[in-house]
Structure formats: C-alpha cells, structure tokens
Amino acid sequence: MxxxxxxxxxxxxxxxxxxxxxxxxxxxxxxREVEAKRDIITEGDTPDRVHLVLDGWAARYKMxxxxxxxxxAFLIPGDFCDIHITILGAMDHxxxxxxxxxxxxxxxxxxxxxxxxxxxxTRALWWTTLVDEAVLRExxxxxxxxxxxxAIAHVLCEMHVRMQAIGLVADEVFDLPLTQExxxxxxxxxxxxxxxxxxxxxxxxxxxxxxxxxxIRDVEGLREAGGFHAEYLHVARREGSGVERD
Amino acid sequence: MxxxxxxxxxxxxxxxxxxxxxxxxxxxxxxREVEAKRDIITEGDTPDRVHLVLDGWAARYKMxxxxxxxxxAFLIPGDFCDIHITILGAMDHxxxxxxxxxxxxxxxxxxxxxxxxxxxxTRALWWTTLVDEAVLRExxxxxxxxxxxxAIAHVLCEMHVRMQAIGLVADEVFDLPLTQExxxxxxxxxxxxxxxxxxxxxxxxxxxxxxxxxxIRDVEGLREAGGFHAEYLHVARREGSGVERD
DNA sequence: CGGGGTGTTGAAGCCTGTCAACAATTGTGG
DNA sequence: CCACAATTGTTGACAGGCTTCAACACCCCG
Numbered sequence: 001m002x003x004x005x006x007x008x009x010x011x012x013x014x015x016x017x018x019x020x021x022x023x024x025x026x027x028x029x030x031x032r033e034v035e036a037k038r039d040i041i042t043e044g045d046t047p048d049r050v051h052l053v054l055d056g057w058a059a060r061y062k063m064x065x066x067x068x069x070x071x072x073a074f075l076i077p078g079d080f081c082d083i084h085i086t087i088l089g090a091m092d093h094x095x096x097x098x099x100x101x102x103x104x105x106x107x108x109x110x111x112x113x114x115x116x117x118x119x120x121x122t123r124a125l126w127w128t129t130l131v132d133e134a135v136l137r138e139x140x141x142x143x144x145x146x147x148x149x150x151a152i153a154h155v156l157c158e159m160h161v162r163m164q165a166i167g168l169v170a171d172e173v174f175d176l177p178l179t180q181e182x183x184x185x186x187x188x189x190x191x192x193x194x195x196x197x198x199x200x201x202x203x204x205x206x207x208x209x210x211x212x213x214x215x216i217r218d219v220e221g222l223r224e225a226g227g228f229h230a231e232y233l234h235v236a237r238r239e240g241s242g243v244e245r246d
Numbered sequence: 247m248x249x250x251x252x253x254x255x256x257x258x259x260x261x262x263x264x265x266x267x268x269x270x271x272x273x274x275x276x277x278r279e280v281e282a283k284r285d286i287i288t289e290g291d292t293p294d295r296v297h298l299v300l301d302g303w304a305a306r307y308k309m310x311x312x313x314x315x316x317x318x319a320f321l322i323p324g325d326f327c328d329i330h331i332t333i334l335g336a337m338d339h340x341x342x343x344x345x346x347x348x349x350x351x352x353x354x355x356x357x358x359x360x361x362x363x364x365x366x367x368t369r370a371l372w373w374t375t376l377v378d379e380a381v382l383r384e385x386x387x388x389x390x391x392x393x394x395x396x397a398i399a400h401v402l403c404e405m406h407v408r409m410q411a412i413g414l415v416a417d418e419v420f421d422l423p424l425t426q427e428x429x430x431x432x433x434x435x436x437x438x439x440x441x442x443x444x445x446x447x448x449x450x451x452x453x454x455x456x457x458x459x460x461x462i463r464d465v466e467g468l469r470e471a472g473g474f475h476a477e478y479l480h481v482a483r484r485e486g487s488g489v490e491r492d
Numbered sequence: 493c494g495g496g497g498t499g500t501t502g503a504a505g506c507c508t509g510t511c512a513a514c515a516a517t518t519g520t521g522g
Numbered sequence: 523c524c525a526c527a528a529t530t531g532t533t534g535a536c537a538g539g540c541t542t543c544a545a546c547a548c549c550c551c552g
Contacts, residue, residue, distance in 0.1 A: 084376045092380050129375075131334075136379065140389055144434025145315070426531065436509055444531095445532085
C-alpha cells in the first residue's frame, strides 16, 4: 500500500501521475513525532510551515470562557492542519494530538510552487479543503439539529467513510483512538451522556467499541440512526474498498 | 461608496488596483432577482455558474429527516454561494434567499482565469473562503458549547462585524432581516426559546431589535455575553469605520 | 502493586423543547 | 384606505433530554 496517506486520499478522487505522486512525497521537508495530548499548533501561532498528519489522530479545538472545549474536526492521516496559513495570519484555533502523531512539515512556498506548476494536483488540494468545509457544515447540523443519539452515530459513520478513504478500514473494523470525553467534545455533549449513548448503540447491536477499536456491526442501521448520507464527503464511490486492496 | 459589495469586502484586507477592481466588476455576466424564501441553489444541483450575493440576505441550510432545518451560514452582500462549484460535483446543501436578493452570476471559467492572471486577487478570494471556514468553526462552537443566550449574542456580534466590513453599519445600527425562526435555525434552537432570549438581551439593555433593524446599545456588553472575539473573522482592524467613510 | 486516566452508574435539577393559544405585524386585494 | 389573511412574535404550562455531581469500577503502565 502507498505509504503516504495524502496520496492515498487524493487517489480516491483523481488519478495521480507518478510525477505528481513524487511531488507530493517530496513536500515534507521534515517529519516529527508529537506526543498524545500535546498541541501541534496553538491558537495565536503564526507557523511558517504547513503541517500534515502522516500518522495518528489529532483534533482542531476551541476553548470557551467557562472551560468547555469544542472539537471542530478530527484529523486523520492525510489531513492538513493549516494549509491556509500563508493566507490568514494567526491561527484562530488550536490543534492537539489525540494519539502520538507523526507530523510532516511543509514549506508554504513549496505548496505555492506545486499549485503553480501542477494544475491537477492543485484541484486535488482544493478538493481537500472544500471537503473539510463540507464536514464542518455537517458538524454544525450535528450539534444544532441532531439529538445526542443521532450525533454520535453520525460522527461514527463519518469517521468510517474517511478512514475507508485512506485504506484504514477492514471488515468494518477500524481504530477509533478517542476517549469518550473527546467524542463528547466533538458532539457538544458531556462524557457521561456520551457514555450512555454508546451503550445504547451497543445494546442495539449497531456497534462494538472497546480498546480504541470500533466495529460497525450494522452499517446500514448505524447510518439510519445518524441520518447519515455520505454525499457531503464527496468521495468517489469505492464501496467495499479497504486495506484488502493491495 | 463603491457599489460592488465584494470589492468593499476585499478592500478590507488588501489594496486593490483599479485594474483588479475592474476585473471583479466584470465577473458578473448576469444579474437576477430572487424572491424571498426561494431557493437560489438546491441540494443536488450542479450549477454551471458561480453565484454572488449583491444585495439582500441568504442562508445555507440543510434539512434533517424529522423536518428540522439547520442554517449553516448567513450570506450577505459580497458573499459567494458556491465559488467551489467547479471542483466539487453536486451541491451538498441548499441556499435560500431570506429577503429578496440580487444575485450575480459568474462563469466558472472566469473565476479560473482571474485566479490564473491576478495573483493578488487570487489570494483575496482564497481569503474569503478561509474566513467562511473559520466562521463555520465558530458556529460549531456556538451550537455545541454555548448556551442559547451566548449563542444568540455571538451570532449578533458576528453579523455586526461582517456588516461593518461591507460598510452597512452606521452607529451600531444595521439591517437584520431575519425572523426569529431563522435565527433559531442558525443557533440550533426553537423560535420560542429564541424569542425569550431576545427579550432577555433587550431587557438587559444590550440590544434593540424590531422591524428587522438591530441596534446594539452596548457593543462590549453584547460581546461579553456571547464570549465573542473577532479574531476568527480575520478582518483588518477598522474599528469605527462604517457607512460614514465616504 | 499502586495510581492516574477512563469508563460506568444513579439521582437530582435545569435548560430547552413542545404544545397551544393569542397578539401584533405585514401583506393583499377590493 | 380598509378588511382580511397569513406570517411573525409573545406568553404560559408542562415534559423531557441532557447536565451536574458524586461515587465506584476498570484498565493500563510504571
């Protein structure tokens, strides 16, 4: 399997030439490990490098005055932390590693150069940011108009498809290295209530979740429960594809 | 005052040459009126034109199975409905006119051409989409981790700054042509509860709101109430600027 | 073996939703 | 310009989903 998760992701929507793959591979001028629970970028920072998640899970988040935390995105391998950083000034939110992460560092100029020289790649990178935005819209719906049961189910369905897109799902089983509190901070709930909802989903035979591994026992049922429709993720139809691909 | 709201908006973050302004003005190959409550674009559409709000208010929204509606963005003059349409296929959400709107139609190729030829403009257009994304993140926080009182106050503060950026605020007074139900659909509340919250904000002397006109009587107080910090909007500091500018 | 993080459970309370009625406002047509 | 209808705003009572608080169980790791 292609080792670069960004390439795996982009291949889901466009064919990349060997030349383009090479360009992507050479983007990361540096790779570092970040410990779980450490900030990768903190609100107010003006990083000079673009960060790419190569391995592990991270989360965008914002704090509110009373100490509450809202996670606004889960970042998995192949996701950019801040591809926009050359345009906007300071970060308006923070990004924390949820697990130990391998992070690739990319020079802003290199992104600019690629987007000048490779129009197909440029479109693909654009696509990633537009999907990020679509996901964000869905999270607004999640927190605004879905109850706890639907919201949790929906998040699980979303991560299922996204993990599938980078080849990290086999037989509807994949790593979900989140604590219930982190899930709660994403769904706008308390960890206590999240716990009860997960028990309900388990009790209904929709999922199994333990030791940071999620098994979806009933994909259709879970989607039904969350009112999930994958269109907003704009992935090419590749149902059934997964780690067994190569 | 410059008649094109997009130019007014972009000028808040970058200086535009006369040449660039001309390019922006010539983008709209057609202008049409859309009646209030009509869809400008509907989920599933694959429009061949980019839509730009020239006048009036519109809203992105998604429906959930039980009939609930979640508004994910308010669009005001100078905002694009779907600048991304050449990259993603079908619309994953709908956009409705909240008031009668004047909509500009732009050919996708013209956007592409401008972004090839005018790098300064390209950065400015990128900036608009990145700010849209930042707003979306804040709305996730709004619906997930702020209570009704904070959420409503926050939305009002945001619209205040955004309306200011296009020169439509004078003396902390501006048009807010939203029904309480529309406000509710944005904040993830019911219209009944939104009504009570508005009364509280009025009772505390923070706002006046009637006949679709909002007066912020206590800007600092309202920001405090909503936990609002304008940084995420990434507007250049232009406090005090408004319609009195020219 | 001990300790911190995480998951689980119960009871009580509050914020927000639901339902329903009515008032106020806006829009429409005669 | 008035009468009427439709939309929007307002109010009250009640229900319920979710939070809060608190205690305890579990599990991984040093």
